[in-house]
Amino acid sequence: MKKLFISTLIASTCASAFAAVVTVDAPQANSLILENFSAPSDPSSEQRNGVRFVSAQDGVAKYSITDRADPQLFFDGYVGGIDFSNYPHVRIRHSFSEPNKGGSVYPMPVREGKMGKVSINNTLAGRQVMLEEYPQLGQGLRLDPVDGEHVPGEYCIDYIIVDRGRTLGFEFDQTGSTRGGLNNFFIGNNLGGENGKEIVSGIDRGVFNGKPVSSDSMMILQLTPATGLTAINSKIYKFIEIRMRVLEPQQGVGTVFFRSETANSGSSKIEFDLVDDEYFHTYLIDLREDASWNSGMINSFRFDPTNRKQAFEIDHIRFYETVKFK
Numbered sequence: 001m002k003k004l005f006i007s008t009l010i011a012s013t014c015a016s017a018f019a020a021v022v023t024v025d026a027p028q029a030n031s032l033i034l035e036n037f038s039a040p041s042d043p044s045s046e047q048r049n050g051v052r053f054v055s056a057q058d059g060v061a062k063y064s065i066t067d068r069a070d071p072q073l074f075f076d077g078y079v080g081g082i083d084f085s086n087y088p089h090v091r092i093r094h095s096f097s098e099p100n101k102g103g104s105v106y107p108m109p110v111r112e113g114k115m116g117k118v119s120i121n122n123t124l125a126g127r128q129v130m131l132e133e134y135p136q137l138g139q140g141l142r143l144d145p146v147d148g149e150h151v152p153g154e155y156c157i158d159y160i161i162v163d164r165g166r167t168l169g170f171e172f173d174q175t176g177s178t179r180g181g182l183n184n185f186f187i188g189n190n191l192g193g194e195n196g197k198e199i200v201s202g203i204d205r206g207v208f209n210g211k212p213v214s215s216d217s218m219m220i221l222q223l224t225p226a227t228g229l230t231a232i233n234s235k236i237y238k239f240i241e242i243r244m245r246v247l248e249p250q251q252g253v254g255t256v257f258f259r260s261e262t263a264n265s266g267s268s269k270i271e272f273d274l275v276d277d278e279y280f281h282t283y284l285i286d287l288r289e290d291a292s293w294n295s296g297m298i299n300s301f302r303f304d305p306t307n308r309k310q311a312f313e314i315d316h317i318r319f320y321e322t323v324k325f326k
């Protein structure tokens with residue numbers, strides 16, 4: 001692990017005294033992926049009360065739900081169990097085809113009344129719930145897709161992840177989609193598609209495989225009412241974690257640009273050297289002391305994965321409330 005100390009530059013003028021800190025390859029995972037449905041088989045260990053596995057295609061599992069009461073899906077059998085005391089937040093990107101009152105997640109072993117409620121939209125959207133009463137070490141999760149009156153329909157899941165705290169994640173885990181957060185997405189520039197349009201190609205098998213057509217590639221996060229989130233709340237989210245690799249190492253630099261609602265000039269930026277090999281690395285950006293980040297809601301976010309014309313793969317981009325460094 002090495003640490004890079006990097007100043008936040010404001011409109012390319014003066015370096016702020018309060019700097020973001022970038023840690024490369026911190027040894028502790030800040031999220032655990034329970035399921036991401038990357039294989040075309042049925043990953044739930046058991047299905048009860050009329051739930052039927054239909055398929056897992058393009059990274060999204062589909063289940064049909066009949067009109068039987070109390071449909072349930074079980075996700076368990078993880079080696080060593082799940083340490084819910086360190087990962088008490090469950091993050092699910094899912095959808096249900098019919099209007100519904102949302103579902104529930106129960107840490108296993110299931111105890112009556114010890115669960116978290118998750119809402120479900122009719123298009124895939126990211127949701128997160130904190131399990132306030134949980135076993136220290138659990139076997140897995142029981143997922144009740146829809147509570148209350150039983151409604152037949154199609155239930156879809158992109159992933160189930162447990163996190164240390166509140167997390168906005170872009171997992172690139174659904175083929176052809178960069179969507180995450182609630183239903184936010186990235187717009188591309190100089191990435192092979194039409195400039196200024198949603199990135200829809202190159203996302204496959206859990207990563208975004210980007211092929212810049214110049215040394216000025218950009219991924220611009222769409223933050224609008226139509227996509228769910230209009231801003232990133234810097235009072236909650238204090239860290240950004242990017243896991244990526246470059247396929248043709250050439251001493252590139254990754255750059256995060258952001259702007260808060262109170263910024264009256266240009267964006268702030270954080271640059272970090274990309275590790276000069278072809279392996280995946282995590283870049284964990286600590287923004288707790290960054291004056292610009294903490295000056296208001298973040299309503300503009302852009303990531304330039306590299307300043308070279310070099311192919312890259314991004315596994316995820318996450319905004320974390322809390323992390324572990326060691």
Ligand SMILES: [Ca+2]
Pocket residue numbers: 036037038058059060157158159173174
């Ligand atoms: Ca997936």
Ligand SMILES: [Ca+2]
Pocket residue numbers: 171172173206207314315316
């Ligand atoms: Ca991923």
